[in-house]
Amino acid sequence: MSFKHPLDECFVRLKDVHFAYGERSILQGIDLSVRRGQVVAIMGGSGSGKTTLLRLIGGQLRASQGEVRVAGSELSRLGRNDMYALRRRMGMLFQFGALFTDMSVFDNVAFPLREHTDLPPEVIRDLVLMKLDAVGLRGAGKLMPSELSGGMARRVALARAVALDPMLIMYDEPFAGLDPISLGVVGQLIRRLNDALGASSILVTHDVHESLAIVDYVYFVSDGRIAAEGTPDEIRASRDPFVHQFVHAEIDGPVPFHYPAEPIGQALLGSSG
C-alpha cells in the first residue's frame, strides 16, 4: 500500500483521543498534530500518559475513542499487514534502547535491513557502517550490547531506528539516565537525523532544557489532557502556572507536592487521640 504525505499535511494527527486501561482512564480527549520535518516534544510528569500516547501513534495500543492518523491512514482501520507496512516507515527508540542482547552492535543495526530488504551483504555492510558513523560508533560494530555504556546503547538503538530511513521517528525518554555529554550528543543527533532524513520526530520526555533546545513545538500533557502547547519561545515565556512549574522545576504548584491527605494538624491530633 502507499501512503500520502504532502508537505502541507500533518504527518501525525490525533483528534479527541481517549484511552483507558480497563476502568482506569489514561487519556481524555487529546488533540495533537506533527507536520513533516518537525521535531515535537510531548512533556509531562511521570504517569501523565506520555508513553501511552507514543504507543497509540505506533499502533501498539488502540484508542478507545477518537482518531489517530499517521501518514494519512487511520490506525484503527489498519489490519496487521497494513500496520506492519506502515511501521516499516517508522523508527522507535525505546527508553533503554531495547537492543537485541544476543546480537552484536553491527547485527542489531543490520537487523531491520536484513528482515525487510533483499540487499546483498556488501550493501548492508556499507549501510550499517554509514548509520553507525552517523551516531559516531562505527568503531563499535563488533561489541555486544552488554559491553556498551547507557549513552552508547542509546546511540546504537538510534542507528537501528533510522536504518530504514523512516518518515517518523519516535523517542521514548531519550535523555533518561544520561550524563551531560551524552545528553547533548543524543539531543543533537535527534535534530540532525530528523533534518537529514526529512522526517518527523516525536520525543516523549521530561527533560525540559535539552528538549527546548532542539524541538520545534511542545505539548504538555497532564492528567491525560493537553495542558499547554507552543513553540519553545512561547513555552519559556508562558505565564501558565503548570508550564511555569514544570519549566522552572518548582516543587509545588498546580502539580502538588503532597499526595492528597487530610491537613497535617488534623492527622497528628487524630493519631494522638
Added chain:
Amino acid sequence: MEHAISFVRRLGASLVDSVWRLGFAARFMMLLLIYSGQSFRRVHLTIREIYFSGVLSLLIIVVSGLFVGMVLGLQGYETLQRFGSGDALGVLVALSLTRELGPVVAGLLFASRAGSAVTAEIGLMKVTEQLKAMDMMAVSPIARVVAPRFWGGVISMPFLAAIFSTMGVLGGWLIGVVFIGVDAGAFWSQMQAAVDFRYDILNGVIKSVVFGIAVSLIAVFEGYDCTPTAEGVSRAITRTVVSSALAILALDFVLTSFMFRG
C-alpha cells in the same frame, strides 16, 4: 453477606481471567502455526535453536541415561534372578527404556534444562522490551523468536529420548554383562527377539514427539505471556517446569493406555 459478595466477585474475576488466558493461548497457538512456515524458510534460526535446546542438553541426557540404565541393570538382575531368568535382563532394560523411561525421563530433563531456558530467554526479552522493539520494526516476534524455539524443541526431543534409551541400554549392559556376568549372547539375542520395532520403539518415539510438542509449547507460551518483571519471569520459569512435568506424566498415562493394552 459482604464476604459472600466479595467471594463471588473474586470467583467470577478468576473465571474471567482463566477464560481470557485460554483465549490468549489459543490465539497464540494459531499464530505460532501460521508463522511456522517462516521459521522453516529461514532454517538457520531453527538450527540455532536445535543447537541450544538439543545439543547443549546432550551432556545431562547421556549421563542420566547411563545411570538410569545402570540402576535398571542392578535392580532388574536382582529381581529376575529370583525367578532364575537373569538372562532376560536385556529385555527388561530395553523395554523399560524404549517404552517408558526413555521418553518420560528425557522429557522431564528436557523440560528442566531446555524448557526453562527458553522461558527465561523469551521472558527476559519481554522485560527488556526487545519483543516490543521487534514488533515496532514490523517483524513479528512470534515468527522470529517463538516459532524457531518451538520447532527447535520439537525436533530435538525425539533424538534426546533415543539417545537416552541407547545410553540406558549400554548402562544395563555394563552392569549386567561386564560386572555381574550375565551371558552377553543371551543379553543381546533375547533383547533383539523381544523388542518389536513398531510396537515398542515406534510407540516410544511417538511419545517423545508428543512430549516435545507439549514441553516446547508450554515453554514458549509461559515466556511470551509472563509478567514483564523479575518476579514475573521467575514465576513463569517455575510454571514451565511444573506444568511440563505434569503434562508429561498425564500424557504418558493417556498414551500408554492407548498403545499398550496387551
